[in-house]
Amino acid sequence: MAILTVLWEKWIEFKHEWQKITVTAMISPILYLLTFGLGLGMDKMVDDHTYMAFLIPGIIALTTMNASFNAIGMSLNVQRLYEKSFDNVLASPTPLGQYIIGQMVGGSLRGMYAGSLILGITFIFGAPIQVNLLFFLVMLLNGMAFSALGVMAAIVSKTHADISRFSTFVILPMTFICNTFFPVANMPPLLKGAVQILPLTHSSGLLRQISYGEPASLTSFCILIVYTIFFMVIALIKINKSKNL
Amino acid sequence: MLEIIAIEKKFDNKKVLDNINFIVNKGEFFGLLGSNGAGKTTMIKLISTLLLPSDGKILLDGKEITRNNVQIKKKITTVTQEYTLRGDMDVDEIMEYQGRLYQMPREQRKKDSKNLLEFCGLMEHRKKRVRELSGGMKRKLMLCRALLPKPELVLLDEPTVGLDPFSRRQIWDLISGLNQQGMTFILTTHYMEEAQMLCQRIALIDQGQLLEIAPPQELINQLGNIAINVVTPVGIQQKYFKNRERALAYAKNLSDPFTLRETNLEDVFIKRLGKGLD
Numbered sequence: 001m002a003i004l005t006v007l008w009e010k011w012i013e014f015k016h017e018w019q020k021i022t023v024t025a026m027i028s029p030i031l032y033l034l035t036f037g038l039g040l041g042m043d044k045m046v047d048d049h050t051y052m053a054f055l056i057p058g059i060i061a062l063t064t065m066n067a068s069f070n071a072i073g074m075s076l077n078v079q080r081l082y083e084k085s086f087d088n089v090l091a092s093p094t095p096l097g098q099y100i101i102g103q104m105v106g107g108s109l110r111g112m113y114a115g116s117l118i119l120g121i122t123f124i125f126g127a128p129i130q131v132n133l134l135f136f137l138v139m140l141l142n143g144m145a146f147s148a149l150g151v152m153a154a155i156v157s158k159t160h161a162d163i164s165r166f167s168t169f170v171i172l173p174m175t176f177i178c179n180t181f182f183p184v185a186n187m188p189p190l191l192k193g194a195v196q197i198l199p200l201t202h203s204s205g206l207l208r209q210i211s212y213g214e215p216a217s218l219t220s221f222c223i224l225i226v227y228t229i230f231f232m233v234i235a236l237i238k239i240n241k242s243k244n245l
Numbered sequence: 246m247l248e249i250i251a252i253e254k255k256f257d258n259k260k261v262l263d264n265i266n267f268i269v270n271k272g273e274f275f276g277l278l279g280s281n282g283a284g285k286t287t288m289i290k291l292i293s294t295l296l297l298p299s300d301g302k303i304l305l306d307g308k309e310i311t312r313n314n315v316q317i318k319k320k321i322t323t324v325t326q327e328y329t330l331r332g333d334m335d336v337d338e339i340m341e342y343q344g345r346l347y348q349m350p351r352e353q354r355k356k357d358s359k360n361l362l363e364f365c366g367l368m369e370h371r372k373k374r375v376r377e378l379s380g381g382m383k384r385k386l387m388l389c390r391a392l393l394p395k396p397e398l399v400l401l402d403e404p405t406v407g408l409d410p411f412s413r414r415q416i417w418d419l420i421s422g423l424n425q426q427g428m429t430f431i432l433t434t435h436y437m438e439e440a441q442m443l444c445q446r447i448a449l450i451d452q453g454q455l456l457e458i459a460p461p462q463e464l465i466n467q468l469g470n471i472a473i474n475v476v477t478p479v480g481i482q483q484k485y486f487k488n489r490e491r492a493l494a495y496a497k498n499l500s501d502p503f504t505l506r507e508t509n510l511e512d513v514f515i516k517r518l519g520k521g522l523d
Contacts, residue, residue, distance in 0.1 A: 005345040009331075012342075016333050016374075084329040088390070091293040092346040093318040240312055243297040244256065 002094045006102025007109075013075065014110070025114035029063045030121065036181055046183060049212060053128045057207035058180030060115045061142060065200055068111030068143035069171055072103050073150030077163040080154060080245075096239050100151050100232055107147025108140050115139045129211035138210065141224050142203035148231035155238045155245070179204040199227040246271055247292070247398060247429070252301035254287055254453075261287050262453045265301070269431060271397070274424045276444035276461075277433045278510075280518055284453045285433040286326055289402045292431070293323040305398065319347060322391040323400040326433075328383050330390075332376040336367055339375060339390055347394035354393065361389040364419060366412075380407045388416060392423065399423075401432045405439060417443060437511040447510075451518050464513045472508045477501050483512060 014021060037055045044051040080086040089099065116139075119131065153166045177187070178200035184192055195201050202220035209216050239245065247269040254262040262284045269275045277285045290296040292303055294312045303310045305317050330339055340362065344354025362368045365385040375383065384407055391399055401420070405413045413436075421443055424430055434440050440447060441461045449456040449464075457464070469485030471492040485508055486492035496503055 002346075005342070008345060009342060012334060012338055079331065083332055084325070084327050085331045087295050087325060087329045088323075088343070089346065090295055090312070091318070091321070091323050092343075093315040093348070094346050095315055096312060241297075243299065245295065 002098035003102040003105065005094065006099055007106050010071070010103075010106030010110070021110070021113075022117065025063065025067050026117055026121070028066070029059050029114075029118045032059050032062075032181075033118075033122070050128055053211065054183075054208065055181065056119075056122050056127050056129050057211045058204045060118055060139065061200060061204040061207050062175045062178075062180050063118050064108075064111035064115040064139045064142045065146045065174070065203070066171065067114035068107040068146040069150045069153075069167070071110035071150070072107035072147045073153045073163055073166070076103065076151060076154035077157055077160060081157070081160060090239075090245065097236055100148070100235050100239070103151050104144050104147040104228070104232065107150055108143030111143030111146065112136065112139050115143075130213050132210065134216060135207060135210045138203055138206045138216070138221075138224075141221070141228070142199070145199050145203075145224050145228040145231065148228050148235065152231045152235040152238070155235055155242075174198055174200045179208075197223075199224055246306060247431075248304040249288075249292075250302050250304065252288070252291060252303065253299050254284075254291060254296065255299045260453055262291075265450075265453075265455050267448055267455065267458055269398075269429060272424070272427045272429055274421075274430045274432065274443050274445050276440045276447040277431065277450060278437075278440060278447055278514060278518075279433075279450035282452075283450045283518075285450055286402055288450070289323065289325075289400045289431065289433060292398075293321060293400055294318070295323075295325075319394070320397040321400065322347075322394060322396040322398075324387050324391045324402060324404045326402040326406070328380075328387065330375045330383060330386065333374065335374050336362065336371040336378070336386060339386060340393060343390045343393050349394055357393055357395070358389070361392055365389050365415070381409060381412055384408055385412065385416070388419075392419075396428070398429045398431070401430060401434075403434055404432070405434070405436065413439070437509060437514055441510040449513075449517055456517065461510050461513075464517075465508050465510065468508055468513055468516055470508055471505065472512055473499075473503050473505050475499060475501050475503045483515075485512065485516075 033055070037052050046054040076086065153163055157163045157166065177195055178198050179195070180200070184195055184201060187195060202223045206216050206220045249265055249267050252262055252265040253260065265288065277288060279285050287296060291298055292310065294310060305320060308314065308317050310317050331342070334342065340358035341354065344358065359368070362371055365388065367382060367385055367389065370378065370382060375386070378386065384404065388404055405416055408416065417439065420430060432440065432444060444461060446458055446460050447464060448458045469487050471486045471489050473484045473486070473492055473496055475482045475484065484495060486495065492505055496505065
């Protein structure tokens, strides 16, 4: 099954680079925790919860997003445009749908790995949040959505710089404005409307609801699933139909 | 049997292949010759579905080769002109990945991989990452990778570029042996000796147009079996003759130094395509 082949390939990638992957995944989230959590928001309350309890789910969401997107978007972009090793996959009898799903699962697992590391660190320092199986399921779904976006971005990009630009214009703004460091309710109405349709807003919101012990929003679940399918279908169409991939 | 039917390929409205038609028979060693930019690599990429045609179609055993035709794609592998290897994988992992991509059973991919790596002298380097290999080793590894799934059709786009003469002959032995066992090959190369030795038929392509398909000896016969190189003050000029007697009769009247030799495929290339090798 091609999905397992892709997962094997992602495992080999991880096996060779796990130290670098681990350190890279932890740097930004730890800096965010120190700067925003301990530095700026130590004594603040948000919706009757400590700022730290508000912040941690947001950081877990953005960490899984970044790790999943980078694990697939950057890697596939290099394989397609620099190493050209994607040519060998494209010429092989690998069903392309399965290839994309394999990338999504692989990317999502990398996202979960990064998210779990941060979660572990926050627990060591007594994170005031609840975590259950659903919490990990949301991390997985969030990773799937952004891995699918990574596949799409890697396939659409025409140069290496394109994927970095994509990251700068799409991933970076989401990191800061999508219900991660401050509540969406505090935003101006027009911007609030735009932010509320973005996927990270929903994964952040879902993780926060679960960590507060509140019921998780079914709408947010559905929105994440729709995004995942949308990115996957675009990537599949592009790989199938593009005459000069 | 591979059928190329009315293939046309455009890049940004520039036609690089125009109405290409030919058939490659099962078990044949077929050459595509042309100067740089003639369209050979584009043709290889179209057969392997790395590119899709602007018009026309390509059939293998009567079925159209498309990106999603998994059953047909199982029968084809490619050695591309550029290195297409994962830099972070080691030699064993590259072979393992290929075996998995072609859905080979575990035992078979291990055994066949070992045999191929041994033949190509890569066994002692099997734990080296691709980025640590020399250009020649990478080239051999790409060939091993392509041969691993025992495909029916192998597309070789300049497979021996950068190899030393010994390695090149080793590769020729390997692929000609496999050809004799029934494997079909399509080869593009700038080594005319390679094409002349391996190919049963050759297609000459120039600026996206198919000029002629014939066995190498027939192409040589058309030009004349004997060549005379005449060293003149303005350079070396070639003259071709049907046989040695006619060549010697011509040579009698020459005042410039000359050499007499058999015509080869390089002469055909230069004469027919109007330019030297790049």
